[in-house]
Amino acid sequence: MAEQEEDFSSLPLPDRFTHKNWKVRKQGYEDAAKTFETTPDESDPAFRPFLQDSGLWKGAVTDSNVAAQQDGINALCAFLKFGGQDACRRSRTVTIAPIVEKGLSSTRAATKQSALEALLLYIELDKPEPIIDDLLPSLANKQPKIIAATLAALTAIIHAYGVKIIDPKPVLKALPKVFGHADKNVRAEAQNLAVELYRWLREAMKTLFWNELKPVQQQDLEKLFEAVKQEPPPKQERLLRSQQALEAVSSSAQEDREAEAVAEDDQPGNVDAFDLAEPVDVLSKVPADFHEKMASTKWKDRKDALDAFFAAANTDRIKDGHFEDIVALLAKSMKDANIAVVTVAANCIECLAKGLRHGFAKYRGRTMPPIMERLKEKKQSVADALGAALDAVFASTGLSECLEDILEFLKHKNPQVKAETLKFLIRCLKKTREAPSKTEVKLIAETANKLLTDSSEPTRAGGAEVLGTVMKIMGDRAMGPYLDGLDDIRKTKIKDRSESKRQAQAGRTATKSRTSSPKENDHQESCTQCEEASASTIDLRAREAIASIETASKQALRT
Secondary structure (H helix, E strand, C coil): CCCCCCCCCCCCHHHHHCCCCHHHHHHHHHHHHHHHHCCCCCCCHHHHHHHHCCHHHHHHHCCCCHHHHHHHHHHHHHHHHHHHHHHHHHHHHHHHHHHHHHHHCCCCHHHHHHHHHHHHHHHHHCCCHHHHHHHHHHHHCCCHHHHHHHHHHHHHHHHHHCCCCCCCHHHHHHHHHHHCCCCHHHHHHHHHHHHHHHHHHHHHHHHHHHHHCCHHHHHHHHHHHHHHHCCCCCCCCCCCHHHHHHHCCCHHHHHHHHHHHHHHHCCCCCCCHHHHCCCECCHHHCCCCHHHHHCCCCHHHHHHHHHHHHHHHCCCCECCCCCHHHHHHHHHHCCCCCHHHHHHHHHHHHHHHHHHHHHHHHHHHHHHHHHHHHHHCCCHHHHHHHHHHHHHHHHHCCHHHHHHHHHHHCCCCCHHHHHHHHHHHHHHHHHCCCCCCHHHHHHHHHHHHHHCCCCCHHHHHHHHHHHHHHHHHHCHHHHHHHHCCCCHHHHHHHHHHHHHHHHHCCCCCHHHHHHHCHHHHHHHHHHHHHHHHHHHHHHHHHHHHHHHHHHHHHHHHHC
């Protein structure tokens, strides 16, 4: 008769975690997971020994016995799931590297899955940066299987949480090196990670790593990207614990967030290259003879100087600095007799405005009027360059800052300047991030009303489109006073343009609608509230009438 195995269940769990017998450790891991699952909250004493000695978890995830290791990682997952943020912060410093080296690279599929779940839980409970920082060094590991496993984990993490939660920049910077790895499995996982990033970032992702790839690698990725372009926009599949807490507040909060998520996901590449790019010190790249050439009497010298500056400034993000002298020369170039010089100068202003973003706002007053004055050029290529420069300058500021100059140039005696300025105003109204104030609406409406009687048909149509666009932003009620006195034909044209813009956005979510037309939606919401209030009033009166009848009936019975 075989000897009965000794019972170790009476030993404390920490002692069983470190026992020399793997079966004891395995049973200890299983019992720990069950204990954590039955705790009432995160403050339960069951968690205390494992919070005080987080090294216990390092032993569990690196257990020499593969069967025990699997249960050890499962116990860690239960510890994190039920132990909360404190469990996460106390243990992650000693577990991430072992999970990568021993868990993700395990030959057991269940162990791999549990190891990945542990990483996802670490991110869910707190924040992703410490986990990503601990994962990236593993991409330099000597063992290809660990590198491949790390890349697969990064792919799964980004797939679950998306780039709004996971900062893609550190990951993108690490990609070129693994693409050149000798192991085919590493290269395959690198491709999978690049495709997952492309699902979220689209073309913006290329800013950080694309030029470091070989042409054949770029071609292979482009083929994979083509399939992704046909897919619907990705959505965050797993919420952080902080997001889950917000979700539990009320069902209305959940609806708002879902609507917001849909609105954001309508544009899969809503993370632009500026957010991902590192600022470039353009001033250090300006040629030494730039000012000398710009002062030359030969147009070719001036154009060469501008071409050289354009090459330096044509980058996604520019480091802020003292660009006053250069901006002054670019503004002066708007008066140049040679249209080639004007075109390149406009391109330079566009690059500066896009690269500096809000840092360019201080130069708006020096650049916008000269550009608008040069809108008299009829050559389309010049007009396009000037228009793009104006759009970039507007994007660096806002409607309030630009409106005075725009309205002033709408009075310009040159019909071409007036027509191009009108187009610019319409683009500004369509792209503005904030609704114009009442004073600004009045100024715009009064100016547009005057344009309705212009001798030029395009100008009259433009005036109607301005009014229609403002009506779409502010609502019919706010624009009513400015349409009084107009004949029915003009009113119809204005309303048609307003309605066409609303129909163009009919498929967007309610949240996005509120963003683009806040005051109109406020009016609609107030109307809804009025209807609900009316219904409530009617209901209250009915209840009062019923109560009155019941009181009268009781009095009659007593009598």
